[in-house]
Each structure stands twice: as structure tokens, then as C-alpha cells.
Amino acid sequence: MKPSIATDYVKDTGDPEPYLKKISEAGFSNIHWCHEWNTDHIYSKDEIKDIKKNLEKYDLKVTDLHASDGEKVSNYWLSTDKDEQLKGEKLIQNRIDMAAQLGCGVVVLHIPDEKEGDENPKLDSWIVPLRKTLAKLEKSARKQGIRIALENGHLGLIKDILKGTDPEYLGLCYDSGHGNKRTNQLDILESDGLKDRILCLHLNDNDGVGDLHTIPFQGTADWKRITKIISESSYSGPVTMEIGMKNSGIEDEKEFLNKAFKTGKQLSGMINDATKERLTEKAKEYRNKNNDPVKIEVINRLKKTR
Numbered sequence: 001m002k003p004s005i006a007t008d009y010v011k012d013t014g015d016p017e018p019y020l021k022k023i024s025e026a027g028f029s030n031i032h033w034c035h036e037w038n039t040d041h042i043y044s045k046d047e048i049k050d051i052k053k054n055l056e057k058y059d060l061k062v063t064d065l066h067a068s069d070g071e072k073v074s075n076y077w078l079s080t081d082k083d084e085q086l087k088g089e090k091l092i093q094n095r096i097d098m099a100a101q102l103g104c105g106v107v108v109l110h111i112p113d114e115k116e117g118d119e120n121p122k123l124d125s126w127i128v129p130l131r132k133t134l135a136k137l138e139k140s141a142r143k144q145g146i147r148i149a150l151e152n153g154h155l156g157l158i159k160d161i162l163k164g165t166d167p168e169y170l171g172l173c174y175d176s177g178h179g180n181k182r183t184n185q186l187d188i189l190e191s192d193g194l195k196d197r198i199l200c201l202h203l204n205d206n207d208g209v210g211d212l213h214t215i216p217f218q219g220t221a222d223w224k225r226i227t228k229i230i231s232e233s234s235y236s237g238p239v240t241m242e243i244g245m246k247n248s249g250i251e252d253e254k255e256f257l258n259k260a261f262k263t264g265k266q267l268s269g270m271i272n273d274a275t276k277e278r279l280t281e282k283a284k285e286y287r288n289k290n291n292d293p294v295k296i297e298v299i300n301r302l303k304k305t306r
């Protein structure tokens with residue numbers, strides 16, 4: 001699995017080219033488009049063409065793209081106000097079209113930051129607009145080969161939302177930092193096949209309190225368990241890190257990117273090791289089953305009676 005990094009590791013607005021150049025120089029071949037992820041910006045056709053040119057220039061592939069919820073009011077697309085909902089829908093449609101033009105297959109969307117363990121999250125205020133907006137966007141997304149990944153937040157709620165939906169259209173973006181700030185998220189991720197709905201990864205670390213987006217292993221996230229779960233999931237895309245320089249303690253951009261690339265490789269190695277370990281276990285199980293002493297005795301007895 002190739003390492004990938006979010007484009008907003010320094011800032012998320014303005015000209016992305018300098019960052020694309022440096023990301024490429026550090027050895028990355030894949031990126032997560034994260035510019036303008038929380039603004040009202042609508043990308044024009046010319047802008048997207050320029051981005052495409054730069055991607056070719058720096059030999060980078062956009063694997064997935066962070067759509068915008070809107071700047072002034074967060075989560076326009078989940079608003080019960082018709083005009084706001086339409087504004088949100090337009091923003092997401094713009095990112096779906098952009099993703100298709102950039103040749104990437106997954107668009108990420110946040111859901112409201114309800115607290116895990118809330119007995120009564122205010123579902124009625126946004127769950128209806130959520131389903132409505134997703135239904136309105138579905139035809140265009142499917143036609144252009146784009147799937148939508150809902151990002152945790154409240155993972156239990158995402159699990160409920162995904163139940164009964166088509167994995168060809170909807171899935172999960174697992175943010176390990178958001179997961180580390182909450183309790184039991186890895187247990188939820190492992191339950192009822194939820195890990196097989198992963199379409200995108202936002203790997204990052206923190207101290208279990210703040211949403212720091214530091215480099216994996218700089219905080220308290222359980223990387224052994226996270227990489228094991230990824231290895232057991234149906235996800236086979238890049239090891240995408242949504243990290244920033246701000247809280248990393250590294251001031252030099254080149255040094256930050258080099259460390260990020262090395263860390264991506266390390267995570268990829270851990271995922272491979274976990275896969276190998278599981279396959280070895282399975283092979284052992286199979287061998288033991290076929291070397292079952294009772295079975296061997298029965299076979300030998302049968303041979304004798306022939």
C-alpha cells in the first residue's frame with residue numbers, strides 16, 4: 001500500500017502547487033485533496049484543468065477528495081432550511097464533478113460531531129436532510145464512478161446510517177485521530193463488517209484529547225491494532241495520512257514530508273505484516289485440520305479394509 005498525504009499539511013486555501021511539488025519531491029505518488037475542505041469555494045473548470053496539469057507535472061494521483069460542508073454555517077447539506085441545503089448540495093456536486101475530472105473515486109463528507117454515548121443525539125435535525133441530499137447526489141455520483149465516504153465523528157451513527165445502503169455508493173472514511181479522542185471506536189469499527197465499508201483513511205495521531213493531526217506514532221493511537229484492522233478489512237487503497245505541520249514539532253517542510261513518507265511506509269509494512277501473520281495462522285489451522293490424528297487413523301483403517 002502506497003503512502004499518501006493530504007494536501008493541506010501547511011494550509012488549506014490558496015495556490016496548492018508549491019505543496020504538490022514538495023509532496024512529490026518527498027517520494028509520494030498519491031494525495032488526498034484537502035484544499036478548500038471547509039470553504040464555500042466552487043472550483044471552476046479552468047481551475048480543475050490547472051490542477052490536473054500540475055498533477056501530471058508532479059506525477060501525483062488524487063486517490064480521494066475532501067468535499068466541503070461550507071464555511072459560514074457548517075454542514076449546509078444537512079440543513080433543514082431549503083436554500084442552505086441546496087447550497088450544500090451544489091458544493092458537494094462541484095466536488096463530485098471535480099473528483100471525476102481528476103480521476104479519483106471517493107469524496108469524503110463530515111457528519112455532525114455528536115458525542116459518542118449520547119443517548120439522544122439530535123438525529124431528527126439532520127438525518128432527513130442527510131438522506132435527502134445523498135439521494136439527490138447519487139445518480140450523478142454513480143454515473144461518474146464516485147463513491148461517498150462519511151467521516152467519523154460518531155462512528156455508531158455512521159454505522160446506523162450505512163446499514164442497508166449500497167457499498168457501491170456509500171461507505172466510511174475512518175479518521176484515526178477522531179477515533180482516538182473517543183472511546184470504543186476501534187471496537188465499533190471491528191463490529192458487523194463496518195471495516196469492510198472503509199473507502200478512505202485519514203490516519204493521524206493525537207494525545208486522546210485534542211484533534212491535533214500529528215504524524216502517526218507521535219501520539220497515543222493504537223497503531224498495532226489500527227493496522228491490524230486495516231489488514232483485515234476490504235480496503236486496499238493507499239495509506240492516507242491527514243496530518244499537519246502545526247502540532248508536529250517539525251518546522252522544516254522537507255523534514256516533515258520525509259518523516260511523513262517514512263511513517264507511511266512503516267504503516268504499510270505493519271499492514272503487510274498483519275496480513276502475513278493472519279495467512280500463516282490460517283495455513284497452520286488448515287495443516288492442523290488435515291493432520292488431524294483421528295482423521296489420519298480413519299484413513300489408515302479405510303486403507304486396510306480395502
Ligand SMILES: [Zn+2]
Nearest residue numbers: 151175202242
Ligand atoms: Zn479527517
